[in-house]
Amino acid sequence: MLRLGSVSKTFSGFAALTDVDLAVEPGEIRAIIGANGAGKSTLLNVVSGLLRPSAGTVNYDGHDVTARDPSELVLLGLSRSFQITSVFNDFTAFQNVRIALLAYHRRTRQLFGSVERLLRAETLELLEAVGIADRAGRQAGELAAGDRKRLEFAMTLAARPKMLLLDEPTAGMAPNEREIVVALLASLNRDKRVTILFTEHDLDMVNSLAHRISVLHQGRVLAEGHPDEIRRNEQVRAAYVGAA
Amino acid sequence: MLEAVASQVVGGLSRGMVMFVVATGLTLIFGSLRIANFAHGAIYMLGAYVAFSVSSQLGFGTAAFVAALVGAPIVVGALGFAVERGLLRRIAHRSHYYQIILTYAVALIIADLVKMIWGVAYLTVPRPSFLEGAVFLGSIVVPVYNLFLIAVGLAVLAAIHVVFNRTRFGTLVRASVLDGEMLGALGTDVRQLQSKVFVLGCMLAGLGGALSAPASSVSLGMDHAVIIESFAVVLIGGVGSIVGALAGSLIVGLAQALGIVFAPEFAATSVYIILALVMLFRRNGLFGGRVMA
Amino acid sequence: MTRPYAPILACIAGVALLAAMPLILPATYLYLLVGLFVMALFASSYNLVFGMTGLLSFCHATFYGAGAYTVAIAASRLGLPVLLGLVLAPLCAGVLAAAIGWISVRTKGIQFAMLTLALGQLVYTVVVRQYRLTGGDDGLPIAVPDWLSPVTTLYYLALCVCVLCLAGLWRVLHSPFGEALAAIRQNAERARFIGINVVAYQRAAFVIAGMLAGVAGGLRGIEQQAAYPALLTWTQSAEPLLMTLAGGLTTFFGPIIGAALFVVLNFFVTASFEYPLLVFGVVMLLIVLFLPGGVASLFSRVRLVRGASET
Numbered sequence: 122m123l124r125l126g127s128v129s130k131t132f133s134g135f136a137a138l139t140d141v142d143l144a145v146e147p148g149e150i151r152a153i154i155g156a157n158g159a160g161k162s163t164l165l166n167v168v169s170g171l172l173r174p175s176a177g178t179v180n181y182d183g184h185d186v187t188a189r190d191p192s193e194l195v196l197l198g199l200s201r202s203f204q205i206t207s208v209f210n211d212f213t214a215f216q217n218v219r220i221a222l223l224a225y226h227r228r229t230r231q232l233f234g235s236v237e238r239l240l241r242a243e244t245l246e247l248l249e250a251v252g253i254a255d256r257a258g259r260q261a262g263e264l265a266a267g268d269r270k271r272l273e274f275a276m277t278l279a280a281r282p283k284m285l286l287l288d289e290p291t292a293g294m295a296p297n298e299r300e301i302v303v304a305l306l307a308s309l310n311r312d313k314r315v316t317i318l319f320t321e322h323d324l325d326m327v328n329s330l331a332h333r334i335s336v337l338h339q340g341r342v343l344a345e346g347h348p349d350e351i352r353r354n355e356q357v358r359a360a361y362v363g364a365a
Numbered sequence: 366m367l368e369a370v371a372s373q374v375v376g377g378l379s380r381g382m383v384m385f386v387v388a389t390g391l392t393l394i395f396g397s398l399r400i401a402n403f404a405h406g407a408i409y410m411l412g413a414y415v416a417f418s419v420s421s422q423l424g425f426g427t428a429a430f431v432a433a434l435v436g437a438p439i440v441v442g443a444l445g446f447a448v449e450r451g452l453l454r455r456i457a458h459r460s461h462y463y464q465i466i467l468t469y470a471v472a473l474i475i476a477d478l479v480k481m482i483w484g485v486a487y488l489t490v491p492r493p494s495f496l497e498g499a500v501f502l503g504s505i506v507v508p509v510y511n512l513f514l515i516a517v518g519l520a521v522l523a524a525i526h527v528v529f530n531r532t533r534f535g536t537l538v539r540a541s542v543l544d545g546e547m548l549g550a551l552g553t554d555v556r557q558l559q560s561k562v563f564v565l566g567c568m569l570a571g572l573g574g575a576l577s578a579p580a581s582s583v584s585l586g587m588d589h590a591v592i593i594e595s596f597a598v599v600l601i602g603g604v605g606s607i608v609g610a611l612a613g614s615l616i617v618g619l620a621q622a623l624g625i626v627f628a629p630e631f632a633a634t635s636v637y638i639i640l641a642l643v644m645l646f647r648r649n650g651l652f653g654g655r656v657m658a
Numbered sequence: 659m660t661r662p663y664a665p666i667l668a669c670i671a672g673v674a675l676l677a678a679m680p681l682i683l684p685a686t687y688l689y690l691l692v693g694l695f696v697m698a699l700f701a702s703s704y705n706l707v708f709g710m711t712g713l714l715s716f717c718h719a720t721f722y723g724a725g726a727y728t729v730a731i732a733a734s735r736l737g738l739p740v741l742l743g744l745v746l747a748p749l750c751a752g753v754l755a756a757a758i759g760w761i762s763v764r765t766k767g768i769q770f771a772m773l774t775l776a777l778g779q780l781v782y783t784v785v786v787r788q789y790r791l792t793g794g795d796d797g798l799p800i801a802v803p804d805w806l807s808p809v810t811t812l813y814y815l816a817l818c819v820c821v822l823c824l825a826g827l828w829r830v831l832h833s834p835f836g837e838a839l840a841a842i843r844q845n846a847e848r849a850r851f852i853g854i855n856v857v858a859y860q861r862a863a864f865v866i867a868g869m870l871a872g873v874a875g876g877l878r879g880i881e882q883q884a885a886y887p888a889l890l891t892w893t894q895s896a897e898p899l900l901m902t903l904a905g906g907l908t909t910f911f912g913p914i915i916g917a918a919l920f921v922v923l924n925f926f927v928t929a930s931f932e933y934p935l936l937v938f939g940v941v942m943l944l945i946v947l948f949l950p951g952g953v954a955s956l957f958s959r960v961r962l963v964r965g966a967s968e969t
Contacts, residue, residue: 169851230834235832466900
């Protein structure tokens with residue numbers, strides 16, 4: 122589904138990513154873990170088109186997307202969320218999800234016709250799926266941190282993604298919220314074959330969800346494998362303990 | 366032909382030097398306070414009018430001229446201090462658009478105050494006797510005052526170089542341009558520093574006005590001509606960069622001068638063409654990101 | 659369901675009131691109102707690029723002036739009827755906006771502002787020099803046909819055109835496209851990531867706003883019976899910016915309120931006071947210091963804000 126070939130990214134001399142090879146199969150749930158600064162967010166930024174890689178290629182669903190604009194990728198079924206929750210703060214939660222749906226259905230080109238009556242059912246459906254339907258009328262900027270993250274998540278789902286890129290999807294969430302999100306991700310993967318690539322710090326959550334784990338250390342892939350293998354990997358332990 | 370070009374070039378250089386003095390003030394304010402100071406042109410104009418008054422009160426002689434060059438920056442510096450403390454500080458936390466509006470409002474107010482105090486007539490400040498006339502440089506005739514402007518510009522450049530590279534104040538200002546937040550985090554009273562930068566910027570604008578007063582007539586509307594040019598120069602050179610202000614001023618000054626000789630149709634538009642090209646291809650200006658070379 | 663009707667009724671009442679004005683007011687005040695309609699449209703069109711989409715443009719007067727010059731050139735140089743010129747005005751302004759927008763919208767922030775400033779000034783300088791086409795410094799007179807000479811006819815023309823354009827703008831802002839623009843203004847990056855091609859939408863908004871400014875300019879030309887270079891300057895571009903900020907950024911009626919404030923202030927101040935800039939400067943200062951949301955924030959109940967609608 123997603124193939125990275127020798128991807129590197131340097132920022133004025135600082136090598137954030139070096140020679141990263143990654144292959145995520147369709148329907149797989151892959152976690153990227155690593156200490157802060159290991160390059161996890163940079164990796165997601167390169168894949169989602171926010172950054173251009175200094176070297177290497179990114180191949181998604183058979184297309185070479187190495188330097189494509191993010192808005193094109195969304196329409197190809199690749200959706201992402203951000204480490205610092207990025208939503209439309211002045212809009213209500215409802216409006217946030219609705220605009221995501223409108224954009225996906227290419228309805229935003231419409232110049233006339235009221236926006237109010239469109240897509241109410243689908244919007245509510247998504248809000249319910251992430252569990253914030255009762256707060257739909259609240260301004261996004263005023264929602265609690267966990268709710269905002271779930272809102273952002275609902276927005277990524279609006280595009281019926283084939284693949285999700287999630288940057289620390291459960292950061293700052295209370296345990297029960299975390300469970301909701303993990304359950305939702307698992308069911309998406311199981312029922313709709315959504316491929317998921319996410320970065321995370323919470324190793325419990327990673328272990329319960331991920332099929333395979335890639336460990337990033339100082340911009341390189343240190344190890345890759347099943348959660349059990351990674352848990353027992355000496356190099357990984359050393360890197361984590363060393364970096365802590 | 367060559368004489369015409371050479372004499373235009375000298376004229377362009379001297380204009381460029383005055384532009385440099387003014388633009389340095391603007392680029393420092395822009396870089397350190399992140400404010401697009403739309404009052405800069407009005408302050409320049411005020412400097413010219415104050416220079417006229419000082420000079421005329423003291424009899425228009427050489428001493429009067431020197432007093433004007435000293436007095437104008439002081440007066441406008443005081444005004445700048447009042448504006449920064451009384452007005453800009455109050456909205457420092459708000460969006461930059463409001464700061465632009467505020468400086469624009471101040472520009473309007475200054476423009477009408479100038480009209481109130483000095484009237485609408487064109488005023489002339491005569492050059493002091495030792496700067497009158499022209500000299501021969503080879504076979505071209507160069508007004509002495511132009512050479513004086515170039516000399517003053519270089520002196521200002523040298524003074525700035527010393528201040529910004531050798532003094533603590535200068536280092537702090539450079540740091541505030543490059544990373545103001547960090548500087549605050551390190552314990553410097555950034556607000557105080559920014560106050561001083563604003564006053565310095567205004568003084569430079571006032572000095573520019575005082576310098577240009579004997580070269581062209583002093584009138585209402587000077588502010589408009591200068592403000593756009595100054596912004597153009599600052600953006601061409603790179604916001605916050607003094608080297609950039611120098612480069613931008615010289616490029617614009619020379620382009621206008623050569624334009625008059627070779628393509629009079631385009632002389633007036635040369636600033637805008639250069640600005641448009643730079644904004645398209647070197648978004649941060651020629652020396653963006655570097656305060657001194 | 660009664661809530662949405664109240665603002666609509668208020669608008670209809672307002673328009674009806676304005677339509678009755680020629681029966682009550684003397685000609686001087688009717689001209690004042692025509693000027694107000696023109697500026698209200700001009701400022702509202704600017705709000706589309708600045709308040710709604712977040713693009714600080716300094717060349718909006720270029721499209722305004724282009725509208726006036728289109729009418730003037732159509733009438734004086736091509737012999738076309740004035741109303742046809744008024745129809746052509748938004749088309750010419752739109753083409754110009756498409757060109758400038760295509761070049762500029764790839765940049766952001768201060769670069770965008772300065773680029774639009776430079777391009778606007780460029781157009782101004784070219785127009786001033788093209789004496790044969792545009793009358794240069796003197797401007798170009800517009801011969802207004804006899805049926806349009808009476809102030810009442812001019813008034814109704816301006817009122818109808820502006821109401822239609824503003825109503826159209828309202829529909830656009832409340833359409834999916836308008837919602838997308840509001841999204842872009844709040845968080846352009848997130849907008850990209852839900853599949854909106856931000857640059858394309860910004861260019862579209864720029865063109866629509868330019869066309870509306872062109873209509874305003876065309877009306878201004880008819881009212882002044884001339885097109886002149888001052889309509890194209892950056893100071894003219896600053897006016898809708900100030901009106902929008904004074905009236906209330908991102909609200910629909912803010913720019914209209916701001917325009918009213920400026921036009922009325924200008925009328926009474928220039929008539930009696932020699933220092934209008936001083937008055938304007940002080941008013942701007944007071945608004946910036948004490949009314950950050952603009953005058954519209956005083957009417958927060960009645961305000962119709964993007965993004966705070968029901969659900």
